[in-house]
Amino acid sequence: MTPRETVREIVALRPAPRTGFWLGNPHAASWPGLHRYFGTATEEELRRKLGDDFRWISPSFAATTFPSTAAKGIFNWNWEAAKSSHGQAGPLAGVEDPAELDRFDWPDPAALDFTETIAALDAAGPHYRASGFWTPFYHDLMDFFGMDAYFIKMHTHPEAVAAATDRVCGFYHAANERFFDAAGDRVDAFFFGNDFGTQLDLMISPALFDRFVLPWFRKLTDQAHARGHQVILHSCGSIHRVIPKLVAAGVDCLHPLQAKAAHMDAERLARDFGGKIAFLGGVDTQRVLPHGTPEDVRREVRRVKAVLGPHLIVSPSHEAILPDVPPANVAAMAEAAAE
Numbered sequence: 156m157t158p159r160e161t162v163r164e165i166v167a168l169r170p171a172p173r174t175g176f177w178l179g180n181p182h183a184a185s186w187p188g189l190h191r192y193f194g195t196a197t198e199e200e201l202r203r204k205l206g207d208d209f210r211w212i213s214p215s216f217a218a219t220t221f222p223s224t225a226a227k228g229i230f231n232w233n234w235e236a237a238k239s240s241h242g243q244a245g246p247l248a249g250v251e252d253p254a255e256l257d258r259f260d261w262p263d264p265a266a267l268d269f270t271e272t273i274a275a276l277d278a279a280g281p282h283y284r285a286s287g288f289w290t291p292f293y294h295d296l297m298d299f300f301g302m303d304a305y306f307i308k309m310h311t312h313p314e315a316v317a318a319a320t321d322r323v324c325g326f327y328h329a330a331n332e333r334f335f336d337a338a339g340d341r342v343d344a345f346f347f348g349n350d351f352g353t354q355l356d357l358m359i360s361p362a363l364f365d366r367f368v369l370p371w372f373r374k375l376t377d378q379a380h381a382r383g384h385q386v387i388l389h390s391c392g393s394i395h396r397v398i399p400k401l402v403a404a405g406v407d408c409l410h411p412l413q414a415k416a417a418h419m420d421a422e423r424l425a426r427d428f429g430g431k432i433a434f435l436g437g438v439d440t441q442r443v444l445p446h447g448t449p450e451d452v453r454r455e456v457r458r459v460k461a462v463l464g465p466h467l468i469v470s471p472s473h474e475a476i477l478p479d480v481p482p483a484n485v486a487a488m489a490e491a492a493a494e
Contacts, residue, residue: 192482226266253318345379352392376405411436456491
């Protein structure tokens, strides 16, 4: 069975010959040290050396995807340069009436070009292809309003928040529609990300989650399933209270299983959701990977496999492996995943 076939079986909750493995998406500053340690020159060479089953190939807002900067509309707002905190006001901070949203430029899905993404998918060989736009609508709305204003306006101006959600999610839905048309059966899964939790709990109540997140969330998962694509959600933090809602809304596999967040330990996830959803992640990146020994890492991987298997893809509990993780520990993770 190829890596692609193996991961598809795992995510579908069907018997597979082994657990899967994904290195994750190491931070840019981590790659030089990894290449030195493993004697590799390219990302693909390193992934093959580690037995990585998974390729995350996502269209982005890079110039090659949006040939016209103007076509990005409000998404061209350089929030990374413009803000110093999540609470800082964004361009929609003052919006109280849905009609005010007409004053802003919104991105044009017709401007999208997927040439490079399609080429990367074609080069993925026998590996599982997770793709689609990252679709971080929850984060985008936090940035466009400012985190404080976004959450407050859910109570004080819910119509404005709902209308802005329609604009942002409507773009992603149209963008993914165009992309899925272009990519066809090159794609195995729609992989998208919205961090709904903190280290301790959700950022908003389940009631607000139902009102402002779930309606479009379900449309996005339905869109992928209608194409025959599996659905993998990335959501950091303690999201245990809404996992039943995510399962009901069509999530097939949950990532990254932030191991040290409240109620997100492997034992609890297996007890409450084993057999209902597949798991991707779970290897602690807060303590074990950066601070443990290679043997500590092997022991942790074996433990997570024993608890969460067989519907598990072993991976860090956050995909962006940081430079403080010793390459020897990355090697130990891959070796134990393959046992």
